[in-house]
Amino acid sequence: MTNPADAPTKATNGATGTATTSMDERDQISQNIEAVLDFYSRDREKMTYWQRVLERVGDWIGQPAFLGLTLLFVACWTAWDSALRMMHKIEFDPAPYFALQGLVGLAALLTTTVVLIKQNRLARLEEQRAHLDLKVNLLTEQKAAKLIELLEELRRDLPNVSNRHDPEAASLKQSMNPDLVLAALDERNTE
Numbered sequence: 046m047t048n049p050a051d052a053p054t055k056a057t058n059g060a061t062g063t064a065t066t067s068m069d070e071r072d073q074i075s076q077n078i079e080a081v082l083d084f085y086s087r088d089r090e091k092m093t094y095w096q097r098v099l100e101r102v103g104d105w106i107g108q109p110a111f112l113g114l115t116l117l118f119v120a121c122w123t124a125w126d127s128a129l130r131m132m133h134k135i136e137f138d139p140a141p142y143f144a145l146q147g148l149v150g151l152a153a154l155l156t157t158t159v160v161l162i163k164q165n166r167l168a169r170l171e172e173q174r175a176h177l178d179l180k181v182n183l184l185t186e187q188k189a190a191k192l193i194e195l196l197e198e199l200r201r202d203l204p205n206v207s208n209r210h211d212p213e214a215a216s217l218k219q220s221m222n223p224d225l226v227l228a229a230l231d232e233r234n235t236e
Contacts, residue, residue, distance in 0.1 A: 084177075088170055096166070103163040106156055115152070119145065183226065190220035 092100070105111060122138070122145050129136050138144040197214055200206050 084173075092166075096162070099159050099162050100166075103159045106159060119149070179227075183221065187220045190218050194218040 089097075123142065126136050126138050126140075126142070130140075193214055197211070197218060
C-alpha cells in the first residue's frame with residue numbers, strides 16, 4: 046500500500062488529460078499572491094492622509110470625464126459671457142478672457158503637480174520592485190548553478206555514464222557573486 050504523502054504533486058485527469066493542482070501548489074500560489082498584496086498594502090499604509098487625497102484627485106483627473114467637464118466649463122464660461130455682451134450687460138470676463146486664462150493656468154499647474162507627486166510615488170514603488178526582481182533573479186541563478194553542480198556530480202558518480210569534461214557546464218555551475226553584480230551595476234550607473 047502506498048502512502049498518500051508520496052503521491053506526485055500533480056495528477057492527470059484521465060478523461061480530459063489536464064493536470065490538476067495539488068494543495069501544496071495552491072498553498073504556494075496563495076502565499077505568493079499574499080506576499081504581493083502585502084507589498085502593495087504596506088505601500089498604501091506608508092502614505093499620509095494628504096498623499097491619499099492627492100491620489101484620489103489624480104485618479105479623478107485621469108478620467109476622460111475630467112476632460113469633458115473642463116471643456117464644458119470653458120464652453121459655458123464663454124457662452125455666458127457672450128450672452129451678457131449680446132444683452133448689452135456688463136461682461137464679467139471680456140473677450141480675451143483673462144480670468145478664464147488664469148483659472149485654466151492654475152488648474153494646469155495643480156494638475157501637473159498632482160500628476161508629478163503620483164509619478165514620484167510610483168517611481169519609488171517601481172524601484173523597489175526592480176530591486177526585488179534583481180534579488181529573485183540572483184537567487185534563481187544561484188539555485189540553477191547548484192542544480193548544474195549536482196547534475197554534474199551525479200553524472201560523475203553513475204557507472205554507466207561516461208565521464209567527460211563539459212566546459213559549458215563547468216562555467217555554468219559557478220554561481221554569480223551578487224555583490225560583484227551590484228557593484229558592476231552601481232559602476233555603470235555612475236558613468
